[in-house]
Amino acid sequence: VNRTAEELLECSLVEQVSRLQDGELAVCDLVEAALARSERLQPVLNCFITLDREGALARARALDALPARQRRTMPLFGVPVAHKDLFAREGRIVTFASKLYAEHRASGTATVVKRFDDAGAVDIGTLNLTEFACGPYGLNILVGPTRNPWKLEHVAGGSSSGSAAALAARLVASSMGTDTGGSVRGPSSACGVFGLLPTNGRISRHGVLPLSHSLDNVGPLARSARDIARVLGVVAGKDANDATASSEPVPNYEAGISAGLRELRIGQPVNYYIEHVDGEIAAMVAETAKVLADLGATIVPLEVPDPRPLDALANILAVAEGSAYHRDDIRRHADLYTPAVRDRILFGFSIDAVSYIDALRLRGRELHRYMDAVFTKVDALLLPAMPRAAPSYAEVEAARSESSDLSFSFGKFTRSFNYLGLPALAVPHRLNTLGLPIAFQLVGRPFGEALILRIAYGFEQVVPPRFPAFPSLAEPAVPEIA
């Protein structure tokens, strides 16, 4: 075992890149360490759908052969990454965690995958997810769900479950997920890593399986705010292959990240988000507000528009568009769908067209209203990311048996921002008394990613995620998941 490589896996993406560019360690050594750790933990965590040892090492060798001058032009030089198995790479099997597509070979490469390649990253495999990215708990009948690295009998969130768990377990330095109602922020919060929902259109979706074309966004996960900034700078921007990708200029997200919080106004809602939240999480958000105030920000208590009607409108769009996309497959092969996913998609056929069109018509106006009500008064919002820590699989199963609303409550602080299209960042804070990560969320103006990353970075400098040493998971007792 190469101890230096093992230790470097624990570091941030930015530090990994820097030390690899300096030649302190060969890319091959770091990638070998990432592969070995991933192989060792796969029976425990079930993060990966495929691991590509041969391809990753071949790529690492090619990167090691590059001259130093060229290495320094690559912002993700040599770091091991893997993406949700929803992103296509030409010639590779992309399953979407579906039995129906278990042998499906991609005919092209997703734009963000190509941008990772061009930036020097090493793709080591494909990561587990909720089947077709449809649901918050990572359920699928193809390979089974991912376990939460912090507490194996608990969910890793979803739908980008493998992405968040692989980062928490230090298997990769970054991962791309997708977020339609909270599918990046939920698992990030559940596993204690950073996850960004970018402004709608900020990142190309070309080559990524859709669920809801109105609400889907591709978003990065990583272990620090600066890592997110680095990756966002690589993947954001217009794309000739995706007409919905915005042509807004891409700033240097790292350049101003350490500018501090003075003169920033950060809104703290006095309604809804404090009424429907676990006590430990409410206390964590209050502590966060105090830290941000100590850093020079002005905390502004304010009433925000009730997100529940926006949630309802988002759900109308999500389920109707999901059903439209899956219509032919589910008609012919319903038996190959995971039951919880199948039933969600079938529900979408009950949405009437007028409701769907009204939900689209209201979207621009509600964004204007939200901007007037909130962002004329503050620069960003501070909210809990999730109303509670990750539930256990037993809780999820019990809720499903009783037809209770657990699955919806898990995403109720996230979904409205997909409808509005605003950027939102999940920021890990600490473990709760049960040993599960809890997180807060920062929401910004359209294309205001730089500012929320700056706030998160400032917070992180004084309160780095207060997690104990990561469990070794050397000889874990792997609980059965029904």
Next chain:
Amino acid sequence: MNPEPKTPADAVRDYVGFRQGINLDTKEAAMMARELAAYAAAAEDLRATLAPSDQPGNYRKALVMEGTSSDEGRP
């Protein structure tokens, strides 16, 4: 697997049959229906205020205009 419909009329009959056969009496559907119903009144209040000028295309414009003043005047 269903046989492929051969004519447009077959396709319509096939699709109508599929729609009629959808089972909404599931736990997942019940949860989703309850979620939508719980907020339906609030969403209905918004829908009742829709004006003819509120159109789906306004959203992309709103997003850019709210995001940056540099876009003012952009074609």
